[in-house]
Amino acid sequence: MSEPAARKGWMGLLARAEAGRLASLVPDLPAHQVLRAPEVGAVMVQGRVGGTGGPFNLGEMTVTRCSVRLDGGVVGHAYVQGRDRDHATRAAVVDALMQTDDAPRVQADVLAPLRAEEDARRQTRAAKAAATRVEFFTMVRGEDK
């Protein structure tokens, strides 16, 4: 089994990925058995009172989960945002593949582009926000002489 930290990383990346983009990166799925058919459900998102206090229920979000087993016996799971069943199935298969000898290839062909595109999207948005940062300068101070 892989290190949880690494697996956490790719499962999160797959959860956030745009379904269409993942489908274009992984057009064909290897032979697999569906252990838990893709299921659309809701997860209650919690916030914290005052940002740091006790939890409260903010509202739900849609999530689709799925579990698969590759022919070799490796099991993959997915919990992805939204209601796209194909997205969940694909993410579960990629999770399983990442635990096999195929991992370096999947890492390079699927996860690396997803990561790079996500980073670029975030960077662009952060750069637009940065351009709206106020740079105060003092024009006149109203003190008496």
Add this chain to the structure above:
Amino acid sequence: MYVAVKGGERAIDNAHAFLAEERRGDPLVPELSVAQIREQMALAVNRVMAEGSLYDPDLAALAIKQSRGDLIEAVFLIRAYRTTLPRIGASRPIDTADMAVCRRVSATFKDLPGGQVLGPTFDYTHRLLDFALAAEGLPPVAPTAPVRDEAVPHVTGLLDRDGLIEQALTDDTAPPDLTREPLELPASRALRLQALTRGDEGFILGLAYSTQRGYGRTHAFVGELRIGTVAVEMDIPELGFAIEIGEVEVTECETVNQFKGSKTEPPQFTRGYGLVFGQTERKAISMSLVDRALRWKELGEDYDGVPAQDEEFVLYHCDNIQATGFLEHIKLPHYVDFQAELELVRRLRSEAMALREAAE
């Protein structure tokens, strides 16, 4: 009283067909796609997600299309849909300190770590209609600037360091959920926040405004308002660890309020809190003002008998789906109720007339 009658079926079917045609409008005008609504009516989508209490921009956009832009009807559709979804679980509480902010302003400190970031705001626009938008044009392009890799800490944390503001200490008690158990009073702050975040924006705004005008003054400053995306993490039993299951955009408002002190507490600032799905700044500010007003008992303040301090009044009337359901049901047939009223008025009238005649 309700009595089952038949005879409306054809009329109802035809009314729905008429509705479908009206929804589409003039067929010579191109039809709106759900993606267009999601991208170009984003603040309506955000409001429907917040009050529908379900984060899914595509569904909210679909609901807006189906409801012909009636946002309360769209919220109703989302609330109905969410009841069909199995509850997979609850997330870990989101960490708003770790938000990727696109907007962050403070009305209390000019210079603060992370800076004042205006983001895509209506503030400082002139509120003049822009007729250029009536014509199709090239997509506008926002300027960019180098991103500084610096933390954007909560403003209240800065006051907290000096002990000038009440603390919000972390605890992990499972919060009550009003979608699972009926709302009971007195409500904990966690339950009140859940009700407020999904409450009607107009109602919460009106209550918040009333506190500013003197109906329960709490002297609020916007310590901080931030909008951005946060990761949502959930513990996955079959894995034995937590993973990110997605990210949501939220608006968070923290108010800093005057507090004279009480028998147990020294004079210090107190806090009101607002957290709402999407870019929903008016709602988040309103929520934090109403949250603060509702805390009078906990802080040992006087009860002034004003609406925003009255937990029962606020919590039982802020939900626009409950409100619209009860309000609009009175337009549905009440033939038998009314028949009884009619009989009663006729009888009282004839008795009164008889008395008057006898007197003459």
